[in-house]
Amino acid sequence: MYFTEEPEHIRQLRDVIRRFVAAEMPPELRRRLDREHRFPPELFRKLAALGVCGLTIDEAYGGQGRDLVAAVAVIEELCRGGAFLAGPFIHCAFYGGMNISENGSEEQKQALLPRLARGELLFAYGLSEPEVGGDLASVATTATRSPDGRTIRIDGFKxxxxxxxxVDYIYCLVRSGPPEARYKNLSFVLIPPKTPGIRVHPIEHANLRYTLSSDVLFENVEVPASQIVGGEAGWNRGWRMLAGRALDVEKIEISAVTFGIAQAAVEEAWQYAQDRKQFGRPISGHQAIRHALAEARTKLEACRLMLYRAAWLAQTNQPCSVETSMAKLFIAETGVEIALACQRVLGAYGLAEGHDMERHVRDLLGMPIVGGSSNMQKNNIANRLGLAGEERA
Ligand SMILES: Cc1cc2nc3c(=O)[nH]c(=O)nc-3n(C[C@H](O)[C@H](O)[C@H](O)COP(=O)(O)OP(=O)(O)OC[C@H]3O[C@@H](n4cnc5c(N)ncnc54)[C@H](O)[C@@H]3O)c2cc1C
Incomplete structure (x- = not known):
């Protein structure tokens, strides 16, 4: 379906989200939220009331039925108004709904999925650490079982x-077995951030300012063993969960965010070029500007095809590690090119307050790093396609 016409239900969904963004997210609000580094929870509740948070969850657990292509379309449309609602949507529908649907125990699915489908729970990803970026199998935050096995102690630094x-839970990757068993000693644990022993220190950053990202310190943090994702069967199976579907879908989410923001940048530059007059005519009449915008539109079209093909492969449960890496690599790098080209069309105003462009530029510049850097995508593509010389850790 990714190369034919979009299904009617997704077109209708786009329409609903477009109207929601136009009505609820005026440009002044987006700019203020970016300055304040936050998203409005009441607006997220309104969005959730549209039923979109259930798009990663089976109907049996209160969802709309798993439809990753539709969920990606929601991210794209929300991001045309900035990441302010796409962010919490991802924390709910993907970090929560998709991961628990894929990896949760039956007990966890029954307890968490209906609430996630209603948008009542939010998850954060606790993967990176001070010494761990792309090399996720090296996480040093430890999970130790009590002698009776009923509780787990977490110590470390995310x-x-x-x-x-x-958020309600940190979906936290921890080292749960002997260090020498590199890929067989990792687990995911659901940790409420208000648990005693946790300290949270926000980090100022320039991109994706719908919220703060934080350092999280765990000192003697105790959680029940029932919080192991997947229950007892999930202990020491974290790498399998991550490599199974989570990383592929993370690449698709970030690509969808990038694509939505890049479209917003092109739309702003397109309009500006027709409004701004220099040398007696709109700057859209100068060939250099026309070509820059025509190139940007062409790049968007290529991004759209790669994104929705990757989403369709994931939705139909086909292997897609290579295609999701190619999409993430291409869309993130192309997003940077689009950002810089569109910012130039606005001249000085492309870096000034009163326009959205400077935010688009900041957001897009970070995309080749977040959710797995471009180099990591290239490594994955070369390794998976069998190019000789793979570095093995
Ligand atoms: C705004 C923001 C939000 C984030 N949110 C989250 C979150 O919610 N949860 C979370 O867990 N993380 C989060 N991250 C972290 C993000 O996923 C990491 O920044 C990313 O995985 C890259 O890690 P790093 O920055 O430590 O880079 P590093 O892994 O240290 O890499 C640095 C440079 O070296 C290159 N490099 C490293 N290894 C290789 C190699 N083997 N071959 C070639 N090149 C290599 C990289 O490509 C990169 O250019 C967030 C980051 C930002 C900026």
Whole structure:
């Protein structure tokens, strides 16, 4: 379906989200939220009332039925108004709904999925650490079982944990077995950030300012063993969960965010070029500007095809590690090119307050790093396609 016409239900969904963004997210609000580094929870509740948070969750657990292509379209449309609602939507529908649907125990699915589908729970990703960026299998935050096995003690340090100050659970990757068993000693544990022993320190950053990302310190933090994602069967199976579907879908989410923001940048530059007059005519009449905008539109079209093909492969449960890496690599790098080209069309105003462009530029510049850097995508593509010389850790 990714190369034919979009299904009617997704077109209708886009329409609903477009109207929601136009009515609820005026440009002045977006600019203020960016300055304040926050999103409005009441607006997220309104969005959730549209039923979109259930798009990653089976009907049996209160969702709309898993439809990753539709969920990606929601991210894209929200991001045309900035990341302010796409961010919390991802924290709910993807970090929560998709991961628990894929990896949760039956007990966890029954307890969490209906609430996630209603938008009542939000998750953060606790993957990165001060010494761990792309090399996720090296996480040093430890999980130790009590002698009776009923509780787990968490000690360590997570970094860049976006939303740690407002989520219900950190979906936290921890080292749960002997260090020498590199990929067989990792687990995911659901940790409420208000648990005693946790300290959260926000980090100022220039991009994706719908919230703060934080350092999270764990000292003697105790949680029940029932919080192991997947229950007892999930202990030491964290790498399998991550490599199974989570990383592929994370690449698709970030690509969708990038694509939505890049479209907003092109739309702003397109309009500006027709409004701004220099040398007696709109600057859209100068060939250099026309070509820059025509190129940007062409790049967007290529991004759209790669994004929705990757989403369709994930939705239909086909192997898609290579395609999701190619989409993330291409869309993130192209997003930077689009940002810089569009910012130039606005001249000085492309970096000034009163326009959205400077925010688009800041957001897009970060995309080749967040959610797995461009180099990591290239490594994955070369390794998975069998190019000789793979570095093995
Ligand atoms: C705004 C923001 C929000 C974030 N939110 C979260 C979050 O919610 N949860 C979370 O867990 N993390 C989060 N992150 C962290 C993000 O996912 C990491 O920044 C990303 O994975 C890259 O890690 P790093 O920055 O430590 O770079 P590093 O891994 O240290 O890499 C630095 C540079 O070296 C290159 N490099 C590293 N290894 C190789 C190699 N083997 N081959 C070639 N090149 C290599 C990289 O490509 C990069 O250019 C967030 C980051 C930001 C900026």
């Amino acid at each position: 970094r860049w944990c976006t939303g740690a100050d407002w």
